[in-house]
Amino acid sequence: MAKIILDRLVEHFVAGEIVETGSQHGNEWARVAPANWRAVAQFLRDDPVTALNMFIDLTCVDRLGRTPRFDVVMHLYSVDKKHRVRLLAAVSEEDPHIDSLVALWPGANWFEREAFDLYGVRFVGHPDLRRILMYPEFVGHPLRKDFPKEGRQPLLRRLPGSVD
Amino acid sequence: MPFSVYTSKLAQAVNWARKFSLFEYPFVTACCGMEFMATWAPKYDIARFGAELPRFSPRQADLLIVVGTITERQGPVLRRIYDQMCEPKWVIAYGVCASTGGFYQNYSAMPGADQVIPVDVYIPGCPPRPEQMLDALVMLQERIQKGEGHSQVVLRAERGYVAPDVAIRAEGDVKEGRGR
Numbered sequence: 207m208a209k210i211i212l213d214r215l216v217e218h219f220v221a222g223e224i225v226e227t228g229s230q231h232g233n234e235w236a237r238v239a240p241a242n243w244r245a246v247a248q249f250l251r252d253d254p255v256t257a258l259n260m261f262i263d264l265t266c267v268d269r270l271g272r273t274p275r276f277d278v279v280m281h282l283y284s285v286d287k288k289h290r291v292r293l294l295a296a297v298s299e300e301d302p303h304i305d306s307l308v309a310l311w312p313g314a315n316w317f318e319r320e321a322f323d324l325y326g327v328r329f330v331g332h333p334d335l336r337r338i339l340m341y342p343e344f345v346g347h348p349l350r351k352d353f354p355k356e357g358r359q360p361l362l363r364r365l366p367g368s369v370d
Numbered sequence: 371m372p373f374s375v376y377t378s379k380l381a382q383a384v385n386w387a388r389k390f391s392l393f394e395y396p397f398v399t400a401c402c403g404m405e406f407m408a409t410w411a412p413k414y415d416i417a418r419f420g421a422e423l424p425r426f427s428p429r430q431a432d433l434l435i436v437v438g439t440i441t442e443r444q445g446p447v448l449r450r451i452y453d454q455m456c457e458p459k460w461v462i463a464y465g466v467c468a469s470t471g472g473f474y475q476n477y478s479a480m481p482g483a484d485q486v487i488p489v490d491v492y493i494p495g496c497p498p499r500p501e502q503m504l505d506a507l508v509m510l511q512e513r514i515q516k517g518e519g520h521s522q523v524v525l526r527a528e529r530g531y532v533a534p535d536v537a538i539r540a541e542g543d544v545k546e547g548r549g550r
């Protein structure tokens with residue numbers, strides 16, 4: 207049903223801008239070149255045929271061992287057309303960054319902060335890119351696959367031998 | 371030594387009064403809270419044990435009940451709440467998360483509230499049944515009566531005015547405590 211979204215994308219962008227498209231269990235997805243992340247999102251939102259006006263989710267996947275290492279994943283939904291699509295963009299380990307979408311959907315703000323906090327991907331143009339779940343003193347990005355599972359960084363501990 | 375006999379008798383009377391007029395501060399962070407609420411409801415009715423009055427300010431409470439998962443980020447908050455309570459004060463860790471971190475063996479969950487505050491009674495269970503809360507409360511009341519609560523021990527050690535045999539027992543209690 208949502209094949210129309212992929213058709214529109216392939217019509218409007220050249221091959222290098224949309225890297226790959228596919229469909230799995232009736233869910234359409236498109237892999238986008240990271241440089242076109244924002245342009246593709248804006249097109250899908252404003253185009254009357256796709257009308258993907260609702261931002262559902264944004265997160266990140268650490269594919270440790272692959273180059274480029276990270277995938278930024280976004281889900282969009284159209285309230286009017288009742289169809290949805292998943293967009294992916296690969297982000298490198300050395301300089302993980304991608305354009306922020308807060309200007310398009312204000313709701314993307316905290317999602318991008320979460321991905322920044324837990325995976326260390328910078329969202330260029332984000333108005334307030336701070337950690338959101340971990341505390342500011344925390345070092346590292348704990349959902350990266352090479353972060354130790356119990357890499358605790360206590361803010362406070364009772365002193366050994368203290369009675370209180 | 372008549373003086374020490376007199377003070378220990380007075381302490382007994384005071385502790386008897388304390389154990390039946392506990393003002394709780396429930397520090398509820400997670401799923402355990404659902405079960406914990408039932409202890410206040412008519413079926414379990416914690417009022418029967420003299421602890422029915424929750425105070426939602428730590429400055430008015432003398433029993434801190436840590437209910438649910440404590441994250442590393444909450445550590446300083448929990449410690450500040452404990453520090454704000456008037457002495458003597460007691461702490462119950464409700465559920466395995468508050469006692470040991472439970473199954474959250476990861477970067478964000480604190481392995482037990484006793485990492486930042488002294489805990490008097492630990493309640494196992496995920497979540498514990500309300501009966502266990504009442505059982506823990508009775509256990510705590512026994513400790514209060516004997517003057518063995520953690521902050522009671524600390525207070526006595528600071529002021530040093532109680533019969534020596536209690537003080538010695540208290541000292542052992544502190545050293546063998548669950549420090550990790």
Ligand code: SF4
Binds near residue numbers: 400401439
């Ligand atoms: S002990 Fe179980 S029920 Fe209680 S807070 Fe932890 S996970 Fe939730």
